Amino acid sequence: MPFTRGKKPALPAGSKIPKLNATTSENQDEGPQVKRSSSPPHGAPKKRTAFIDITNAHKVQISLPGRKKEAGKKQVKKTSAPSVSAKNNANLTKSLSVSSDGTPDEKEKTDSEEGNEEAVQKDVAAPVEGLVAAVPPAAREVPAHLQKQPIPEEFDIDSENSEDCYMCPEYAKEIFDYLKQREEKFVLCNYMPQQPSLNPEMRAILIDWLVEVQENFELYHETLYLAVKMADHYLSKTPVHRELLQLVGSTAMLIASKFEERSPPCVDDFLYICDDAYKREEIISMEASILQALSFDINIPIPYRFLRRYAKCVNAGMDTLTLARYYCEMSLMEMELVSERGSLLASACLLMALVTKDLGGWRPILQFHSGYQTSDLAPVVRKLYEMLLAPPDDKLRAVRSKYSHKVFFEVASLPLVNVDILDNALSQ
Structure with a gap:
């Protein structure tokens, strides 16, 4: 309930209200951010104070051209020891700052600096040269099975889509060759003798009904084909009673919709088209059963x-x-x-x-x-x-x-x- 204006809310005994310092503000433009003085209990996660600048905008320094630095302000330098990469960058900057015509700002390197540069370059180049030398010349070549096979010009159908990245013209041939290889993993046989309560006519009626579902929901044709494939693979591995055949088909269509569609129908839609013959728990349980039977590999070539x-x-x-x-x-x-x-x-x-x-x-x-x-x-x-x-x-x-x-x-x-x-x- 909101508190009544003009009255202080009642607090339980022993509770304290944190006091805010009126002379400071959490949204000051200059100076450090104000931190809460109260420390969190032991083991509690560290809280982030609200209404503070959580970006790094207050740390960014923008130098505009034509403006001079104000006197009296000094930049803060890091006190940490420079790393090897920082030394390399500094030496590279020094070497680039030397002009060919001998400007007054030209600086000469001492013998110790040149020695340090050579030592650093040797330390960096030695591991790389060692790796290159350790790899035999035969291993540097691309294996024959990984080399892209040239396509004859009269059989090239993808070069015309070279500007369309969605068509994947560079490896479209390899994609369909891979799908053709995956077909060997999903070869089916006539599984009807293993289904005591089903026959081919029942399966045909189920698929005819799935075609109507695909039309009514305006689903992709890929969804229909994938649903039929998943239903066939599930029926080839699991005996199903005729009363659950529609449940298998509708659940397979649900899984295929999740795999293919941008906006797949929900579970309630499939329960509706089944005329509430099944419950929500049954279709979810069947979904898990189909996925486990297919080992969750549902990318079946269609x-x-x-x-x-x-x-x-x-x-x-x-x-x-x-x-x-x-x-x-x-x-x-x-x-x-x-x-x-x-x-x-x-x-x-x-x-x-x-x-x-x-x-x-x-x-x-x-x-x-x-x-x-x-x-x-x-x-x-x-x-x-x-x-x-x-x-x-x-x-x-x-x-x-x-x-x-x-x-x-x-x-x-x-x-x-x-x-x-x-x-x-x-x-x-």
Whole structure:
């Protein structure tokens, strides 16, 4: 409660109020700062007095041109012994102050000063020369595996972005080569036989629902792909009852949102889209379970990133890239394609889109950046073609309705390419 004006607050017995000296002030421009006379109790942390100049502004001395120093004021010199670096700086200043034409301010060095300089230089140079001499000539060269491999000029797709630091043109090729190597750590197999209460249809329904979640929350496509990957890896290691399958999917989307999004949805949002089927404690517990099952390594290479990279190699238009994205997103619901690596799946989707748009087959520049030949892509392309040729399922409408919109160039309504044309492209 605020104190009543005109009355002194009641204090308990034995308490004291610190007195302020009226003749001094804590905000004086000159002179030392006023310190509290009361000492803190033994073991208590040292307190900082409020309303004092906590900067070093009172210690800064600014010399303006044209002003002379006032008489009677002397600068305070440090009494500490000069270090070796300070001596070197002083000797360097003396040597630079000597002019070539012999000015009156020229000073001659004594023999003792020259001897000190030579001694200091020897003391500094000796360890460096010893280290250089100790390293053999072969070790000074950069190892072969660390040297940057030259990219042929006809395959260079990053030099045009040399002024854009966000595109990382200097090591973009190395980044995707590293992601391609990391794929070997996240290879999956058909884990459905290890799930007694699940089947591929349930998994497809879950992913179809995750596509709707990605659209409603306006999340990145990378978030969707990463969520599907994490859910698959968790299901490959942990048996899950069918009643908890939606909890696994929504929690995987929550983790992926934290990893990819700038403003990820909160836990309450995911509880809402699950129609309050789960409690807050359950989704937090599932989050910890998924992270522990994946050993907290959730930077899983996804096909979406490879797809954008490979489409840039051939300067594919947005309509061609969107068609390949449609094929790639449809493949997320196929259990047979779970074991395929992301880079291989992205290459197969792009090849199908190029053939459908009559833009040619798998070019040498694509083979250079992806590392795959047409023969490597042929089995995956045929699986994709069979998947798209099958009649649509009424329960799985999210992806088709999403890519039937004008924003996505209505690529879902495009007819499939003739199988003979596709086989001809795969035989080249």
